Amino acid sequence: MGEEDCRLLCGDSLALLRELPSGSVDGVMTDPPYSSGGQFRGDRMASTVTKYVNSDQQQQRQDFSGDNRDQRSYAYWCALWMSECLRVAKPGAPLCVFTDWRQLPTTTDAVQAGGWVWRGIVPWNKTQGTRPQMGRFRAQCEYVIFASAGPMPPREDVGVLPGFFECSVNSEGEREHLAGKPVAVMEQIVRIVPKGGLVLDPFAGSASTALACLRAGRRFLGFEIDSEIHARALARIAGPLFGPVVRIAPEAAQSSLLES
16 A cells, blocks of 8 residues: 555544545545433533543543534534535445444434435444443443445445454553544454545544555545644554555645545
């Protein structure tokens, strides 16, 4: 994979999506901040470290932004960026969006409000690396909402994919991002895009999707709003195993983000 095959920009996804030409990406794979922590609005407004990290580890982790919406504002916001993703997707392109059980109904509604054809749910079993709750079922699954940009004909170059994934949330040691997904999980999901295809991730975080694309022979374009997380993600991609990555400042994104 060459330098032009992996691009990660720093900026707001809605603004950057508007710079992309229509019908230019082969698939959208993303893990947005889905505002799932807490039962009430006051709980949701807490920092992500407070919501998701045990107290003895909080000083070691960094907050990320955008995770304090209530369900109505979350659904409306998702419909906005999903509709832009639909515009830039090629006909039949897949959309795969992570969510947890609390936001599952809202996310499936938002996918359809954004104009996508909802096609199913793919569970990710995080195994027993998740927090136990005495007297209750362990909440050890997250879910990938699977949709397409209109009709989706069968593709022999993709083949038959599994209906669920099983991988420990701690399979790769300490996560680079508080809510980061294992690269092994993302590598399975990007297989729905044919080899050589362009995968868009509007909420790139620590660039797990980018690394999965590089490993699996797919091209990558991603956005990350937080400059510190963006810088760490660039360093992660540019490791010796994967080779260099194009570093593009947000002000460099003009008429087309796809130009080499």
